[in-house]
Every structure is written in C-alpha cells, then in structure tokens.
Amino acid sequence: GINAEYGDFTTLSDLPHHTKMSDPVEQPALKTVPTALLRKRRQLNKERVAKAVEKKLLNKKKAGKAKAPFKRAEYFVNENYRSSMNIKRIGRLKHQVVKIPESVNIFFVMRIATVRGPMPQDVRKILQSLRLNELNNAVIVQRSDKMVKNLSMVEPYITWGYPSMRSVHGLVFKYGYGDVKGEKSALSSNLLIENTFSEQGLLCIEDIVKQLFEAGPHFSLITKFMYPFKLTPPKGGFRRVATSFKQNGAWGNRAEKINALVRKML
Secondary structure, three states, rough: OOOHHHHHHHHOOHOOOOOOOOOOOOOOOOOOHHHHHHHHHHHHHHHHHHHHHHHHHHHHHHOOOOOOOOOOHHHHHHHHHHHHHHHHHHHHHHHOOOOOOOOOEEEEEEEEEOOOOOOHHHHHHHHHHOOOOOOOOEEEEEEOHHHHHHHHHHHHHEEEEEOHHHHHHHHHHHEEEEOOOOOEEOOOOHHHHHHHHHOOOOOOOOHHHHHHHHHHHHHHHHHHHOOEEOOOOOOOOOOOOOEEHHHOEEEEEOOHHHHHHHHHOO
C-alpha cells in the first residue's frame, strides 16, 4: 500500500501537498426551458409562417387585379389612324412591281418591326407562314412570284434582299440550328448532317449551304429541318424602322445591299 509506495508516510495527511487527492469539481447545472414556454414559441412560429403565406397570396391577388392604365380618347384615335394608314400602305405595296435579277434564286428575309394596334389578318398569316413571329428572326426562302407578292405585302415589318454565298455560309455556320429528333441542335458537325440527310446524299454542312444558295432539289426539306435564324440587330439597332430603305430607312427590299447588313450581324 501506501507505506510501500511512499516510504515512512503512514497517513494521507502526511503525504506531500502535490500528492493529496483533490475534491470532486461540481458541474454547473444545465439550463432548462419550461415546456409551456416551448409550446408558446412553437405556436408563435406557426402563426408567423401562416401570416407570411397569407400575405404572399394576398399580394398575388392584388397583382392579378391590377387596373389597366388609363388611356385617353386621343390614344384610340391615334391607334385607329395608324391602323388605317398601315392597311392603305399595304394595299399600295400589294400591287407594286418588283424587278429582280434572273440570277437570284433565294431571298433573305428578316423581321425588324412590329405594330401597335390590330394587324391586318392577311399580313399576320404571311408572317406566320414565313415563321417570322418574333423580332430579329430571319429565314431564307425560295424565289417565286407568289413569294415576291407576299413579301411586298408585309414589307413594313421586314427587310429583305438577295444574299450571297458568303452570307448564307456565315448564317448557317454561326446561327444554324436544326430539329434533331424533336430537339433543337446546332449544326456543328458533319456527322449530324450525314445522319439526317444520308438518303439525299448530303454529307456535310457545306452541302447544306450549297443547297440553300442554289435553291437545290432538297431546299424545302432543309428549310423545314432548320429553325429560323435568331439574329442580333446591328450595333445601335435599326434606325428609322417606320421608313422604307429607299428613303434611308430600315424596312423593304435592300437587294444586294442586304449582305452588308448580314455582315454586321455575323
């Protein structure tokens, strides 16, 4: 025992100070929260969440019932005037004779403007058939007398012209997308073209460009496969959209000068 380990020390009181057994340290009591207070806090949290949800729903209802801005009588008079003038202008353009060079096989058409107020029904149908429902959408269409007539009717909303091989090449390579198994896919590989048009003998993107520019036998199949080009307007946007290109405006036939516009957007 103790005698063997510490020699002559026989009692605990005789042990040196550093060897004495210390008293146990009292641990502080843990703070507890009354059950009633916990229930009250839980209930307050539920009420706070319920009020927040109710306020959110109320704000949605208020937003849905927002009143339309007040419009004076002059607004409706001006809208009616614009609409009637637009219909007369389209009527004049419908009978306009457009001279197009024999070498032109295709047209590049881009939607650049919309109109406030009602749009003539025949104009709306033509724009829908051209897939030009959105601003800055563009398509390549095949030349025909009917197409020239349709473009003349919707000229106040579009700009168009005769694209070069270089313009068609740039549009297809930079903005070309096709419908591949129901998904919009960029025309970024020759393998995609080969898998889609192997029966037509088209093996690469260059074949697509050639078919479009020359209005080849597979032109319709390719244009149905491709999405409209979603372009970015030139820097600064289109100026004088309500004025024709012949009068230094934006809309109308630009002929070969359409290529300068395309280069600005590539």
